[in-house]
Amino acid sequence: xxxxxxxxxxxxxxxxxxxxxxxxxxxxxxxxxxxxxxxxxxxxxxxxxxxxxxxxxxxxxxxxxxxxxxxxxxxxxxxxxxxxxxxxxxxxxxxxxxxxxxxxxxxxxxxxxxxxxxxxxxxxxxxxxxxxxxxxxxxxxxxxxxxxxxxxxxxxxxxxxxxxxxxxxxxxxxxxxxxxxxxxxxxxxxxxxxxxxxxxxxxxxxxxxxxxxxxxxxxxxxxxxxxxxxxxxxxxxxxxxxxxxx
Amino acid sequence: xxxxxxxxxxxxxxxxxxxxxxxxxxxxxxxxxxxxxxxxxxxxxxxxxxxxxxxxxxxxxxxxxxxxxxxxxxxxxxxxxxxxxxxxxxxxxxxxxxxxxxxxxxxxxxxxxxxxxxxxxxxxxxxxxxxxxxxxxxxxxxxxxxxxxxxxxxxxxxxxxxxxxxxxxxxxxxxxxxxxxxxxxxxxxxxxxxxxxxxxxxxx
Numbered sequence: 001x002x003x004x005x006x007x008x009x010x011x012x013x014x015x016x017x018x019x020x021x022x023x024x025x026x027x028x029x030x031x032x033x034x035x036x037x038x039x040x041x042x043x044x045x046x047x048x049x050x051x052x053x054x055x056x057x058x059x060x061x062x063x064x065x066x067x068x069x070x071x072x073x074x075x076x077x078x079x080x081x082x083x084x085x086x087x088x089x090x091x092x093x094x095x096x097x098x099x100x101x102x103x104x105x106x107x108x109x110x111x112x113x114x115x116x117x118x119x120x121x122x123x124x125x126x127x128x129x130x131x132x133x134x135x136x137x138x139x140x141x142x143x144x145x146x147x148x149x150x151x152x153x154x155x156x157x158x159x160x161x162x163x164x165x166x167x168x169x170x171x172x173x174x175x176x177x178x179x180x181x182x183x184x185x186x187x188x189x190x191x192x193x194x195x196x197x198x199x200x201x202x203x204x205x206x207x208x209x210x211x212x213x214x215x216x217x218x219x220x221x222x223x224x225x226x227x228x229x230x231x232x233x234x235x236x237x238x239x240x241x242x243x244x245x246x
Numbered sequence: 247x248x249x250x251x252x253x254x255x256x257x258x259x260x261x262x263x264x265x266x267x268x269x270x271x272x273x274x275x276x277x278x279x280x281x282x283x284x285x286x287x288x289x290x291x292x293x294x295x296x297x298x299x300x301x302x303x304x305x306x307x308x309x310x311x312x313x314x315x316x317x318x319x320x321x322x323x324x325x326x327x328x329x330x331x332x333x334x335x336x337x338x339x340x341x342x343x344x345x346x347x348x349x350x351x352x353x354x355x356x357x358x359x360x361x362x363x364x365x366x367x368x369x370x371x372x373x374x375x376x377x378x379x380x381x382x383x384x385x386x387x388x389x390x391x392x393x394x395x396x397x398x399x400x401x402x403x404x405x406x407x408x409x410x411x412x413x414x415x416x417x418x419x420x421x422x423x424x425x426x427x428x429x430x431x432x433x434x435x436x437x438x439x440x441x442x443x444x445x446x447x448x449x450x
Contacts, residue, residue, distance in 0.1 A: 101335035108324055140360075141326070 009127060020128055021121060024150035027130035031076035033163035033197050034063075035190045036134040037173070038145040042183035042213035043136035045074040045145075046190040047163075048198055049208050064210040068093035070103045070137050070228035072210040076163030077131035077150075085129060089113045103228070106137030106144035110154050118152025132162045138212040138228030159189075165197030172196055183213055187233075191241055202242060204235040249350045250301050250371075252277060254425030255287055256385025257298040258416055259356040260399060261364045261378075262408035265436045266356040269416045269445075270298050271385075272429035283428045283449070291317055292327050293440055295357035296433050297337070300385035301371065302350035309351055312340060330357035330365040334375055341373035348372050352384040362437045381415075387423035394419045409434050409443065417447045 009020040034047040051058045063082075064074045067089045075082035092112045096104040104112075113133065120126045128150040135146045147162060148154045159177040161169030172193050181189070187209060191202075200206060215229040233241075254275050259268045274285035288298040289310045297313070299306040316336055320328050328336070334355050341349060348371045356366045368382035369375050376382060381399050383391035394415035403411055413432055420427035430445040 099336060099339045100332050101339075102332055105324060111323070 009121065010124065018121060018151075021151045024128040024130050025132075028077040028132045028150065028162065029164065029166070031078070031131070031163045032063075033161055033165040033169055033194065034074045034076045034134055035159075035161050035169060035173075035193050036074070036136060036145045036147070036157060037159040037177065037181070037186040037190050037193075038136075038143050038157065039181045039183045039186035040179070041143070042138060042186070042211050043143045043145045044183065044186045044190050044209060044211050045072060045134050045136045046187075046194055046207065046209040047074050047076070048194060048200070049206050050199065058205055062208075064208040064232055066210075066230050066232070067109065067135070068097070068103050068230075070139055070212065070230055071106055071109055071135060072137070072212060072230035072232070073133050073135045074208070074210065075131045075133050076166075078129075081129040082131045082133070085113060085116070085131065085133065088116050092116075103139070105139045105141065106135060106146065107141075107156075109137070110135050110146040110148060114148050114152045114154045116152075117148060117150060121151055134160070134162060136210065136212045137230065138214060140228075143212060161193065168196055169193050183211060187211065187241055188244065191245055195245070202245075204238040204242065207238050207242070209233040209238055209241075247277070250352075251386050251425060253301070253303040254386050254423075255285065255300050255303075255306075256383070256387040256391060256416075256420060256423070256426045257287060257300050257354045258381065258383045258391050258395065258412060258419075259298070259354045259366045259368065260381045260395070260403075260408060260412045260415075261356075261366050261401075263402040263404055264358075264362055264364065265405045265408055265434060266358065266364045266366055267405075267408045267412045267432060267434045268296050268298055268354060268356045269412045269430060269432040270300075271387075271416065271420050271426045272431065273425065273427055274303055275425065278424070280428060288431065288433060289313070290433075290440075291333055291357070294435060294437075295328070295330050295333060295355070296435060296440075297333070297353055297355040298384075299351045299353050301352055305349040305351040309340075309349055309353075313337065316340070330355065330359055333357070334365075334367050334369075334377075338369055338373035338375050341369065341371065345372055354382050354384050356382075356435065358435060358437060385426060387419045387426040390419035390422045391415060405434050405436050405441070409441070413443075413445055417445060421448055 270287040274282035
């Protein structure tokens with residue numbers, strides 16, 4: 001019965017679903033697992049860098065990306081769709097900066113990206129994005145972690161997983177997560193969670209981790225200030241964390 | 247006849263010790279003809295951030311409505327109050343949007359930042375921000391105000407002293423300008439309250 005309504009995105013099925021969105025979520029569920037954990041002093045997002053063959057130059061593959069200086073994102077699902085959203089998110093962040101001269105807070109950027117994803121569920125001739133995003137940021141109000149789905153719905157999480165192994169990973173996180181966790185513990189826990197469903201060897205080049213924390217930077221007046229900063233962990237840092245796991 | 251001198255009016259903003267003050271005159275006229283003695287030039291964004299607009303009266307009113315809308319949308323979307331520096335950037339980008347057909351209005355913004363640090367700034371009609379450390383002036387009697395402020399202002403004035411200083415600067419400056427005056431209003435903003443006073447000045 002669902003097949004009669006599954007071809008046109010803009011048609012509701014009798015049960016009240018937009019079947020294309022369900023299928024988009026299936027595409028996400030086939031994607032490589034990604035984890036996000038919010039700590040008291042930061043947020044960590046992580047994923048496995050899965051390349052088809054050992055011949056692929058994996059230094060050029062980037063799954064954990066920065067959107068603006070205080071927000072980063074990781075995805076599960078179709079890489080090319082994620083790239084388009086990353087470009088749109090980066091542009092939206094800079095447009096915000098043109099008006100307000102400050103980085104957008106995570107919640108605001110999340111709403112913007114979510115509404116872009118929603119557009120593709122209500123327009124003619126397009127299909128929904130086949131990705132779910134985990135957006136991590138740090139601003140005045142503190143650390144923030146959001147999930148954005150192909151439908152355009154977004155959820156704020158303390159800890160979550162998306163992709164292939166998400167059910168097991170979320171069960172693992174439910175047991176392991178504590179609200180008093182600090183960022184180092186959160187990174188450690190994220191790696192342990194990924195380890196459960198990891199396909200292949202866990203090395204500093206097959207793991208991608210990004211953290212959003214308060215860092216002291218020099219501002220435009222030459223004054224050191226504390227600002228929310230997102231950065232990817234360097235391979236040497238990932239190696240240190242992996243050494244503690246083993 | 248310059249468009250910025252068509253309606254008249256002026257504003258001054260000053261920094262004090264953990265407080266800021268903003269004052270404006272109340273005259274609205276059409277060149278030499280005075281029409282109103284209670285024209286509103288100062289507006290509040292919230293109880294810690296005030297701004298004023300000098301210049302063409304219609305642009306003062308339209309811009310205040312535009313900013314009210316932008317700030318309301320900001321509050322609804324971001325679920326927080328807008329910071330003074332952020333509001334200043336918003337005003338600047340709104341003015342620059344009309345770079346080649348500008349609003350004929352020059353704003354003054356005063357407020358307290360989240361940690362109660364005083365903040366003042368002024369802009370030209372196309373949004374160039376002047377982040378001042380002491381005082382900011384704008385309007386038809388800006389030259390007179392510069393003179394009065396330079397003479398009277400000193401750092402770290404308490405709210406009551408800041409009120410006296412800004413009031414004397416305003417009253418005496420507008421008395422030397424035909425297009426300004428006809429009453430004055432002062433807002434003094436402290437971390438706990440905003441005190442608004444109407445000044446008694448020469449009504450000529």
